Amino acid sequence: xxxxxxxxxxxxxxxxxxxxxxxxxxxxxxxxxxxxxxxxxxxxxxxxxxxxxxxxxxxxxxxxxxxxxxxxxxxxxxxxxxxxxxxxxxxxxxxxxxxxxxxxxxxxxxxxxxxxxxxxxxxxxxxxxxxxxxxxxxxxxxxxxxxxxxxxxxxxxxxxxxxxxxxxxxxxxxxxxxxxxxxxxxxxxxxxxxxxxxxxxxxxxxxxxxxxxxxxxxxxxxxxxxxxxxxxxxxxxxxxxxxxxxxxxxxxxxxxxxxxxxxxxxxxxxxxxxxxxxxxxxxxxxxxxxxxxxxxxxxxxxxxxxxxxxxxxxxxxxxxxxxxxxxxxxxxxxxxxxxxxxxxxxxxxxxxxxxxxxxxxxx
Amino acid sequence: xxxxxxxxxxxxxxxxxxxxxxxxxxxxxxxxxxxxxxxxxxxxxxxxxxxxxxxxxxxxxxxxxxxxxxxxxxxxxxxxxxxxxxxxxxxxxxxxxxxxxxxxxxxxxxxxxxxxxxxxxxxxxxxxxxxxxxxxxxxxxxxxxxxxxxxxxxxxxxxxxxxxxxxxxxx
Numbered sequence: 455x456x457x458x459x460x461x462x463x464x465x466x467x468x469x470x471x472x473x474x475x476x477x478x479x480x481x482x483x484x485x486x487x488x489x490x491x492x493x494x495x496x497x498x499x500x501x502x503x504x505x506x507x508x509x510x511x512x513x514x515x516x517x518x519x520x521x522x523x524x525x526x527x528x529x530x531x532x533x534x535x536x537x538x539x540x541x542x543x544x545x546x547x548x549x550x551x552x553x554x555x556x557x558x559x560x561x562x563x564x565x566x567x568x569x570x571x572x573x574x575x576x577x578x579x580x581x582x583x584x585x586x587x588x589x590x591x592x593x594x595x596x597x598x599x600x601x602x603x604x605x606x607x608x609x610x611x612x613x614x615x616x617x618x619x620x621x622x623x624x625x626x627x628x629x630x631x632x633x634x635x636x637x638x639x640x641x642x643x644x645x646x647x648x649x650x651x652x653x654x655x656x657x658x659x660x661x662x663x664x665x666x667x668x669x670x671x672x673x674x675x676x677x678x679x680x681x682x683x684x685x686x687x688x689x690x691x692x693x694x695x696x697x698x699x700x701x702x703x704x705x706x707x708x709x710x711x712x713x714x715x716x717x718x719x720x721x722x723x724x725x726x727x728x729x730x731x732x733x734x735x736x737x738x739x740x741x742x743x744x745x746x747x748x749x750x751x752x753x754x755x756x757x758x759x760x761x762x763x764x765x766x767x768x769x770x771x772x773x774x775x776x777x778x779x780x781x782x783x784x785x786x787x788x789x790x791x792x793x794x795x796x797x798x799x800x801x802x803x804x805x806x807x808x809x810x811x812x813x814x815x816x817x
Numbered sequence: 818x819x820x821x822x823x824x825x826x827x828x829x830x831x832x833x834x835x836x837x838x839x840x841x842x843x844x845x846x847x848x849x850x851x852x853x854x855x856x857x858x859x860x861x862x863x864x865x866x867x868x869x870x871x872x873x874x875x876x877x878x879x880x881x882x883x884x885x886x887x888x889x890x891x892x893x894x895x896x897x898x899x900x901x902x903x904x905x906x907x908x909x910x911x912x913x914x915x916x917x918x919x920x921x922x923x924x925x926x927x928x929x930x931x932x933x934x935x936x937x938x939x940x941x942x943x944x945x946x947x948x949x950x951x952x953x954x955x956x957x958x959x960x961x962x963x964x965x966x967x968x969x970x971x972x973x974x975x976x977x978x979x980x981x982x983x984x985x986x987x988x
Contacts, residue, residue, distance in 0.1 A: 480822040515987045556852060586871040587947050595875040598883025602855060609848060621894060628887065649949055 459544045459636040460757045463580030490583060494573050498721060499637040505720040507534045509774060516778040541681035544709035552612035557643030561714035563603030568718040570596035570672040575728045576650050576737045587652035594635055601627045604703050611706035622692050622785050626683055629792040633680035637673040640807045641733040654737030661736035665817040676800045681726035688720055688777040690788055727769035827867055834860035848893050855886045869944045
């Protein structure tokens with residue numbers, strides 16, 4: 455097969471065999487688990503820094519500003535690392551008359567859900583971290599824990615603003631999970647598999663968004679809208695409605711506790727984009743145009759993870775574009791949009807896709 | 818001693834489940850109880866994962882952790898039932914509780930002793946293919962469950978209609 459020279463699994467198998475030859479298997483497995491865990495956390499932090507820098511630059515461009523431009527040379531490249539150092543040294547305040555255990559736990563629940571879904575992304579051929587035959591369903595399931603962290607954060611801060619903010623954000627996230635689930639289900643019907651690697655490999659002869667034509671494009675748009683809401687961003691950033699809720703559910707958090715919410719927001723953005731890449735834009739599959747064999751050959755020489763990260767950042771850019779273009783919705787508008795328009799539409803798209811699939815109308 | 822890595826993980830998860838179950842019923846605050854319940858459900862999901870039944874593990878996460886517990890927390894937040902729940906237990910109640918525990922433990926022990934564990938029923942380290950689960954869920958043959966599946970959907974429909982009736986504004 456044409457993609458095999460970037461397949462990671464033979465290399466990983468060799469490393470595993472080597473480790474097993476010098477130490478017992480359980481020790482090898484534990485060590486590998488530790489290394490992979492550290493790798494996930496490092497990727498998580500590095501991506502967050504890149505995304506925050508990108509957000510500030512994109513936002514500035516849309517508002518005809520320059521953005522960070524002082525710290526670290528002309529582009530302000532060291533602005534975000536400096537901010538990270540600052541937030542690491544900030545005091546973590548504790549509140550009177552609040553449940554300290556739940557207050558401290560809530561950010562970790564949010565970050566747990568985010569890391570679990572993060573480790574399901576298909577980085578490369580043979581480069582998946584959590585691999586199961588129900589992959590995409592696990593992603594949906596794990597991401598549904600995050601809302602609990604938000605609710606607990608709002609309640610345990612012992613403040614009216616955070617409680618209202620948490621109930622609003624929670625209601626929004628639970629509602630938009632329906633649309634996300636239905637549009638993912640549409641693509642599962644399309645590719646006939648829930649395994650993330652199988653979904654990606656099924657797109658070797660064309661990305662799903664081209665193979666599934668009308669229903670796939672509609673599902674893509676629904677997914678982007680609902681994904682923006684799931685990540686608490688874009689026109690759905692109710693938590694940031696300063697004039698009514700101060701800062702929503704994370705008003706009372708400081709230092710790294712707030713940092714966790716912030717980190718999770720940006721990584722959820724990346725995960726949303728990554729899952730969209732996997733489902734619609736072919737994951738790590740290179741772009742092929744039928745008939746142009748020379749071009750296809752060149753595309754094949756670009757490694758899979760470059761394709762995956764490139765496409766994901768393209769969708770991240772789309773989502774930022776949405777965020778900085780549309781005004782914020784009110785809570786009733788948010789819920790109306792979901793329950794009266796988006797969810798019925800995604801049911802129709804699911805039906806349409808099933809009909810197309812049954813009558814062989816997809817490519 | 819010959820313990821596999823799987824067994825070690827199982828015992829750790831099991832210990833967490835037991836600890837959180839006890840905490841869930843002994844804690845004084847209702848929202849903390851819901852949180853400990855969440856950990857118990859996450860642990861159960863992890864055990865399904867160890868068994869290789871990842872579908873049930875994800876269903877456990879989705880339905881219980883992401884659905885039921887969220888529902889509990891939401892209703893606790895909306896009803897403001899934020900009182901301390903340290904009730905005094907009188908003697909009659911205590912005796913009946915102890916009796917129930919003893920009878921329950923005896924029943925479980927009896928079942929385990931008489932039947933034993935089905936040790937090699939599930940192949941270790943192999944995932945159950947999701948096609949088999951799908952065919953079993955909506956097939957009509959022997960050991961296939963289309964009728965319960967449909968009955969449950971009727972039940973859910975009834976719940977939804979009931980909820981809409983209750984929540985509807987009076988004219």
